[in-house]
Amino acid sequence: MPKTLIYLAHDNLNRHKGALKDADPKKHEVIFVESNRMLTGARWHRQRIFFLLSAARHFAESLRKEGFTVHYEKSRDTASGISKYADDYEAVIATAPSSYRLTKNLLDIGVKFVPNDFFLTSRETFSSWANSQKSLKMESFYRFQRERLNILMDDGEPVGGKWNFDEANRLPPPKLGHSWPSYPEHERDEIDREVIAEIESLDLVGRLTDRTWGTTREAALAQLDRFLKDSFRDFGPYEDAMTSESWALNHSLLSTYMNVGLITPDEIVAEALKRFKRGGISIASCEGFIRQIIGWREYINGLYWYFGNEYRDLNEFSSTRKLLPLFSDSSKTKMRCVSEIISQIEERSWVHHIPRLMVLSNLAALADVKPAEFLAWMREVFIDATDWVMVPNVIGMSLHADGGKMSTKPYVAGGAYISRMSNYCGSCAYNPKTRIQEDSCPFTTLYWHYMARNGERFKKNHRMFQQLSGLKKLSDLDATIKRGNEVIKGLEEGKI
Ligand SMILES: Cc1cc2nc3c(=O)[nH]c(=O)nc-3n(C[C@H](O)[C@H](O)[C@H](O)COP(=O)(O)OP(=O)(O)OC[C@H]3O[C@@H](n4cnc5c(N)ncnc54)[C@H](O)[C@@H]3O)c2cc1C
Numbered sequence: 001m002p003k004t005l006i007y008l009a010h011d012n013l014n015r016h017k018g019a020l021k022d023a024d025p026k027k028h029e030v031i032f033v034e035s036n037r038m039l040t041g042a043r044w045h046r047q048r049i050f051f052l053l054s055a056a057r058h059f060a061e062s063l064r065k066e067g068f069t070v071h072y073e074k075s076r077d078t079a080s081g082i083s084k085y086a087d088d089y090e091a092v093i094a095t096a097p098s099s100y101r102l103t104k105n106l107l108d109i110g111v112k113f114v115p116n117d118f119f120l121t122s123r124e125t126f127s128s129w130a131n132s133q134k135s136l137k138m139e140s141f142y143r144f145q146r147e148r149l150n151i152l153m154d155d156g157e158p159v160g161g162k163w164n165f166d167e168a169n170r171l172p173p174p175k176l177g178h179s180w181p182s183y184p185e186h187e188r189d190e191i192d193r194e195v196i197a198e199i200e201s202l203d204l205v206g207r208l209t210d211r212t213w214g215t216t217r218e219a220a221l222a223q224l225d226r227f228l229k230d231s232f233r234d235f236g237p238y239e240d241a242m243t244s245e246s247w248a249l250n251h252s253l254l255s256t257y258m259n260v261g262l263i264t265p266d267e268i269v270a271e272a273l274k275r276f277k278r279g280g281i282s283i284a285s286c287e288g289f290i291r292q293i294i295g296w297r298e299y300i301n302g303l304y305w306y307f308g309n310e311y312r313d314l315n316e317f318s319s320t321r322k323l324l325p326l327f328s329d330s331s332k333t334k335m336r337c338v339s340e341i342i343s344q345i346e347e348r349s350w351v352h353h354i355p356r357l358m359v360l361s362n363l364a365a366l367a368d369v370k371p372a373e374f375l376a377w378m379r380e381v382f383i384d385a386t387d388w389v390m391v392p393n394v395i396g397m398s399l400h401a402d403g404g405k406m407s408t409k410p411y412v413a414g415g416a417y418i419s420r421m422s423n424y425c426g427s428c429a430y431n432p433k434t435r436i437q438e439d440s441c442p443f444t445t446l447y448w449h450y451m452a453r454n455g456e457r458f459k460k461n462h463r464m465f466q467q468l469s470g471l472k473k474l475s476d477l478d479a480t481i482k483r484g485n486e487v488i489k490g491l492e493e494g495k496i
């Protein structure tokens with residue numbers, strides 16, 4: 001009797017989810033496709049390509065050990081790789097893909113979908129929540145999730161008496177010399193080494209010497225264990241801090257593994273709650289972490305599908321500026337915060353959410369970079385980047401290029417925010433407190449330049465009232481605009 005072929009995308013690496021959940025080696029065979037597009041479609045970060053290929057090959061190996069026949073096809077594109085085999089099987093099935101592009105490509109060749117249960121919230125559940133709301137606030141969605149999933153709830157009330165401990169969770173970095181958790185290092189095995197050798201000749205960016213990222217489920221579980229032991233306790237207070245003393249602070253480093261399925265949000269939440277119940281973890285840290293997983297992550301995925309495929313093309317400010325050279329080369333800027341963060345990305349393809357939001361995206365917004373260019377760059381250089389997570393985070397949350405469909409106000413800030421939340425400014429060539437001098441912090445200058453450019457647009461937005469009143473009070477607005485134009489030119493030339 002012909003078998004069913006299961007196509008496994010590179011983010012479906014889990015035996016207990018999606019199309020593999022009920023699979024039986026006697027009735028199913030498995031195919032992975034390594035497409036040329038995936039390798040050469042853009043100038044990806046080396047760590048990213050290494051991780052995706054090696055994790056898939058390790059997972060394929062684990063399925064072979066279980067008795068599955070696994071085809072690992074290298075092909076021009078995914079559809080042609082699958083089509084080569086399809087006629088020999090009763091049907092081809094796959095987990096409903098996590099991107100619009102793959103969904104279309106698989107539907108075009110007749111692949112049947114099994115519901116995608118890699119998330120805690122189905123697309124239907126999210127849509128029905130969204131349709132019941134006047135505005136799509138993350139906080140409302142998060143409360144809906146807490147109640148729906150019965151997480152950190154006590155007799156219908158939030159544990160700790162509050163839904164939100166943000167006030168306790170916004171501390172600046174502690175004084176120099178704080179003891180931060182150590183970082184993971186993973187030994188490379190034969191499969192890893194084979195992938196490293198294979199990708200050597202590709203035109204990629206970044207370095208591959210760092211060994212932060214493992215490529216197996218064991219590595220993912222070890223990372224969760226490490227987080228719960230060493231970082232969970234202080235996760236909350238320093239969640240938004242940045243410091244040159246630690247690139248990861250207390251962040252979990254779990255998105256990379258979660259986004260390919262090596263570990264799942266339900267497992268992470270269950271282990272975190274178990275650890276919290278044992279004591280010694282504050283409710284602020286526990287709630288802060290749970291919010292990221294059941295709130296932010298699910299909200300972003302829900303919005304990706306809710307807003308539709310055209311959402312990625314929104315460009316509210318009609319920005320046309322090309323990607324600034326400093327994004328691809330840390331030596332192209334004297335801004336300490338930016339050069340340090342870009343160096344970290346070059347090194348390990350990852351920085352935490354505040355550098356992504358309040359430094360990189362903030363700069364792209366302030367300098368009026370074209371959203372599509374910035375989005376493409378972010379997709380290329382981050383190890384945990386996937387379409388569903390990057391599109392709403394960049395187009396909506398960070399650049400406000402959707403005109404406020406997601407967030408009611410733009411996440412832009414001057415140097416004062418970075419100065420408060422990091423230790424970068426003390427050793428920077430620029431001064432975060434001034435705006436019109438040659439050594440004024442480019443963030444501070446451009447913040448006011450942005451407000452002046454867009455003030456008219458924000459006039460009716462009551463959440464921008466304070467910023468616009470600040471703008472009106474500037475006695476040196478003309479000089480600020482002049483300096484802002486110079487800064488943008490300097491950024492384009494890689495001289496700032
Ligand atoms: C501009 C921008 C781009 C981003 N791009 C990505 C991306 O490509 N891939 C990605 O997984 N995350 C992305 N994020 C969200 C967040 O920055 C990363 O999930 C986080 O830094 C990953 O590190 P961590 O696992 O240590 O996270 P932690 O700080 O330990 O948080 C725990 C988990 O919460 C989830 N989470 C928190 N915030 C978000 C969010 N805004 N969107 C989705 N999940 C969230 C992640 O799964 C993360 O693993 C982006 C955020 C911004 C502002």
Ligand code: SF4
Nearest residue numbers: 335337418425428441
């Ligand atoms: S002064 Fe400005 S550019 Fe320099 S580190 Fe601080 S925020 Fe960054």
